[in-house]
Amino acid sequence: MRQAHTPGNKVFAAEKLLLGRMMESLGNPPLRIALWDGQEISRTDNPSAQCVLIRDRGALMKLIANPEYWLGEMYTAERIAVQGNLVDFLETVYRHLPRSGQGKKSLLAPFNSNTLPKAFRNVRHHYDIGNDFYRLWLDRRMVYTCAYFPDWTMALEDAQIAKMDHICRKLRLKPGETVVEAGCGWGALALHMAMHYASKVRAYNISREQLAFARECVRNEGLDGQVEFIEDDYRNIRGEFDVFVSVGMLEHVGTDQYREFGEVMQRSLKEGGRGLIHCIGRDQPRLMNPWIERHIFPGACPPSLSEMMEIFEPYEFSVLDLENLRLHYAKTLEHWLQRFEDSAGRVAEMFDPAFVRTWRLYLAGAQAAFRSGDMQLFQVLFARSGDNRIPSTRDYQYVA
Amino acid sequence: MRQAHTPGNKVFAAEKLLLGRMMESLGNPPLRIALWDGQEISRTDNPSAQCVLIRDRGALMKLIANPEYWLGEMYTAERIAVQGNLVDFLETVYRHLPRSGQGKKSLLAPFNSNTLPKAFRNVRHHYDIGNDFYRLWLDRRMVYTCAYFPDWTMALEDAQIAKMDHICRKLRLKPGETVVEAGCGWGALALHMAMHYASKVRAYNISREQLAFARECVRNEGLDGQVEFIEDDYRNIRGEFDVFVSVGMLEHVGTDQYREFGEVMQRSLKEGGRGLIHCIGRDQPRLMNPWIERHIFPGACPPSLSEMMEIFEPYEFSVLDLENLRLHYAKTLEHWLQRFEDSAGRVAEMFDPAFVRTWRLYLAGAQAAFRSGDMQLFQVLFARSGDNRIPSTRDYQYVA
Numbered sequence: 001m002r003q004a005h006t007p008g009n010k011v012f013a014a015e016k017l018l019l020g021r022m023m024e025s026l027g028n029p030p031l032r033i034a035l036w037d038g039q040e041i042s043r044t045d046n047p048s049a050q051c052v053l054i055r056d057r058g059a060l061m062k063l064i065a066n067p068e069y070w071l072g073e074m075y076t077a078e079r080i081a082v083q084g085n086l087v088d089f090l091e092t093v094y095r096h097l098p099r100s101g102q103g104k105k106s107l108l109a110p111f112n113s114n115t116l117p118k119a120f121r122n123v124r125h126h127y128d129i130g131n132d133f134y135r136l137w138l139d140r141r142m143v144y145t146c147a148y149f150p151d152w153t154m155a156l157e158d159a160q161i162a163k164m165d166h167i168c169r170k171l172r173l174k175p176g177e178t179v180v181e182a183g184c185g186w187g188a189l190a191l192h193m194a195m196h197y198a199s200k201v202r203a204y205n206i207s208r209e210q211l212a213f214a215r216e217c218v219r220n221e222g223l224d225g226q227v228e229f230i231e232d233d234y235r236n237i238r239g240e241f242d243v244f245v246s247v248g249m250l251e252h253v254g255t256d257q258y259r260e261f262g263e264v265m266q267r268s269l270k271e272g273g274r275g276l277i278h279c280i281g282r283d284q285p286r287l288m289n290p291w292i293e294r295h296i297f298p299g300a301c302p303p304s305l306s307e308m309m310e311i312f313e314p315y316e317f318s319v320l321d322l323e324n325l326r327l328h329y330a331k332t333l334e335h336w337l338q339r340f341e342d343s344a345g346r347v348a349e350m351f352d353p354a355f356v357r358t359w360r361l362y363l364a365g366a367q368a369a370f371r372s373g374d375m376q377l378f379q380v381l382f383a384r385s386g387d388n389r390i391p392s393t394r395d396y397q398y399v400a
Numbered sequence: 401m402r403q404a405h406t407p408g409n410k411v412f413a414a415e416k417l418l419l420g421r422m423m424e425s426l427g428n429p430p431l432r433i434a435l436w437d438g439q440e441i442s443r444t445d446n447p448s449a450q451c452v453l454i455r456d457r458g459a460l461m462k463l464i465a466n467p468e469y470w471l472g473e474m475y476t477a478e479r480i481a482v483q484g485n486l487v488d489f490l491e492t493v494y495r496h497l498p499r500s501g502q503g504k505k506s507l508l509a510p511f512n513s514n515t516l517p518k519a520f521r522n523v524r525h526h527y528d529i530g531n532d533f534y535r536l537w538l539d540r541r542m543v544y545t546c547a548y549f550p551d552w553t554m555a556l557e558d559a560q561i562a563k564m565d566h567i568c569r570k571l572r573l574k575p576g577e578t579v580v581e582a583g584c585g586w587g588a589l590a591l592h593m594a595m596h597y598a599s600k601v602r603a604y605n606i607s608r609e610q611l612a613f614a615r616e617c618v619r620n621e622g623l624d625g626q627v628e629f630i631e632d633d634y635r636n637i638r639g640e641f642d643v644f645v646s647v648g649m650l651e652h653v654g655t656d657q658y659r660e661f662g663e664v665m666q667r668s669l670k671e672g673g674r675g676l677i678h679c680i681g682r683d684q685p686r687l688m689n690p691w692i693e694r695h696i697f698p699g700a701c702p703p704s705l706s707e708m709m710e711i712f713e714p715y716e717f718s719v720l721d722l723e724n725l726r727l728h729y730a731k732t733l734e735h736w737l738q739r740f741e742d743s744a745g746r747v748a749e750m751f752d753p754a755f756v757r758t759w760r761l762y763l764a765g766a767q768a769a770f771r772s773g774d775m776q777l778f779q780v781l782f783a784r785s786g787d788n789r790i791p792s793t794r795d796y797q798y799v800a
Contacts, residue, residue: 305705305706313685316499318773319724319776322722324718324720373786376719385773386773386774387773394723397794
């Protein structure tokens with residue numbers, strides 16, 4: 001039930017005390033908090049610091065109970081507002097959050113297992129919202145993963161191509177080689193590998209909407225013979241390939257499934273095979289923000305590197321090269337948010353204004369998370385253990 | 401007691417059966433085994449396959465009981481010999497070893513903890529053998545870690561300089577910055593950083609012999625004011641620095657000490673600090689070969705990446721970049737073994753022929769381990785979590 005916003009409805013001293021405790025638990029970010037009765041609580045002397053406006057008592061109580069979840073809910077409901085730049089506000093919050101929560105995950109993980117039916121549901125929740133929606137703010141190839149900006153001023157379209165080339169170069173793709181892709185989104189990388197590296201790609205995805213788009217692209221380019229899209233879970237990958245690639249999917253695979261993920265890589269790679277995993281990660285094992293987990297990415301869980309190693313270490317793989325592209329994801333999200341805002345009116349028509357606020361907060365929050373180091377982007381290149389046909393230096397990655 | 405080598409002393413059928421079982425447990429490497437009575441057991445049709453000669457019954461029994469330990473002992477005692485190239489023989493063995501032993505380590509680790517007094521004993525065992533000995537086969541700067549060969553035909557002297565530059569470039573060392581080095585060997589990197597990057601280096605080592613050499617070099621170069629060598633354990637590092645670097649030491653730190661190692665990094669790095677860890681590693685957690693552990697490196701234990709993350713994940717660090725230089729260590733060891741063989745006569749005079757055989761087997765075995773993928777070489781670059789003054793691409797590492 002919505003509370004009245006009248007200045008007459010005064011904030012109690014006990015409420016301010018609890019709010020103070022909450023701010024402490026968040027590491028006392030240097031923010032201003034304006035309350036519905038006109039009072040302000042400040043953790044900074046800077047008068048131009050970002051200000052969060054709490055419009056009613058119910059919103060305050062919810063925020064105090066669980067700020068990581070209810071900030072999002074109350075922002076979407078317009079019961080909390082942010083004055084000033086939303087990304088900067090969220091970055092300030094992230095930068096001050098205590099680095100706790102280690103070990104928490106292991107307690108909850110068993111209740112959050114991405115079984116096959118659940119994986120289908122989770123994917124449909126996010127990726128089957130509709131191609132028309134994503135087309136409004138992604139690049140024309142619909143690449144919904146971190147781009148690569150060798151030049152920081154590069155256009156998003158070019159940076160997505162640069163990312164695909166960066167991956168293909170790392171993998172040293174040779175004409176005629178076979179590639180299996182676990183989780184292919186709208187198919188841009190599969191298409192790119194076929195068109196520019198003469199690879200034969202078999203790509204798996206469980207999002208019907210994405211595959212429809214991907215198949216149409218392949219037909220339009222006349223590459224039907226080289227690229228095969230399969231509507232199925234990565235766990236059902238069959239066959240042996242020269243290359244295993246997975247971009248932006250591991251973060252949707254629960255850590256309790258990593259051993260099986262590795263087993264799929266193990267049985268899918270030929271001798272002399274190699275692969276690349278590109279995924280969102282963390283500096284420490286930690287739970288996903290519960291609001292993002294509920295509204296945006298059910299079942300998502302970016303791994304720390306020690307967690308990620310579970311896909312390699314039980315099997316015959318050597319990690320050759322790891323690159324952290326965190327700032328590239330912040331830049332990518334800056335582009336996406338800009339495009340999203342440019343189309344906010346259209347999005348509101350397609351869905352409703354609350355949907356716009358939810359997605360705005362998600363895109364701004366993700367940008368803030370990558371900027372502040374709360375999230376990382378790992379690109380991990382690997383090969384079969386003991387294979388000596390590996391490049392001795394990485395110069396080759398930096399030759400056009 | 402040495403057994404007779406006479407052909408009359410026939411090998412029993414039961415002994416051959418046990419030998420067969422041992423070969424099975426080693427993954428049936430395609431080798432020939434010649435026994436003291438002239439009989440041969442072969443696991444290959446290739447008549448030019450490497451052949452191991454077992455000269456007496458006692459040696460066979462010991463080998464059967466624990467091949468990973470007794471091969472070394474019996475080789476040193478000349479009761480087992482290898483016909484053909486020793487490195488190739490050992491590589492064949494390594495390549496066929498079953499990838500087992502995971503988890504084993506956790507059972508034994510508590511009994512193998514590198515407490516401070518033990519760490520001192522272990523270091524003196526290996527590094528205080530005498531500078532004159534190492535001078536015979538290391539480069540003139542006495543760098544006793546993996547070199548970096550941007551050109552595979554490069555001389556060892558140049559490859560060691562290239563390695564130091566590769567590290568300094570990765571770290572983006574700026575003039576006047578302060579560096580702390582945990583485990584500095586004979587001081588080459590500290591000296592290099594001071595001479596070529598105008599850094600101020602404080603370097604820790606517990607090997608007295610190495611430090612005497614390092615201090616003399618610093619005096620000779622007139623760099624006393626810029627480099628300080630401290631005879632103490634890394635756990636006693638004090639102060640705050642721009643850069644933390646450790647090359648070839650973590651493999652001597654027991655995995656049960658990693659949390660403390662990370663704590664030292666945590667308290668030693670300024671805000672905006674960064675660091676590099678260069679160490680021998682494994683694709684899976686596994687125990688050190690027991691013969692190497694006893695005779696060459698007591699207390700050594702190369703970590704897998706999931707184990708290594710224990711020095712980063714409990715603290716405020718982001719892994720930015722990881723490079724596997726395994727083949728560079730194989731190449732480095734090829735140079736060392738060649739130089740060692742060239743000086744084998746001198747070594748035998750300084751010690752005895754058994755010492756020569758022990759070290760020959762160690763250098764050949766290490767080369768085989770890196771060639772076969774049994775061991776890895778990880779170079780890990782890291783920074784403070786959330787620090788955005790990090791390079792966006794790695795091009796900068798490949799500019800001379």
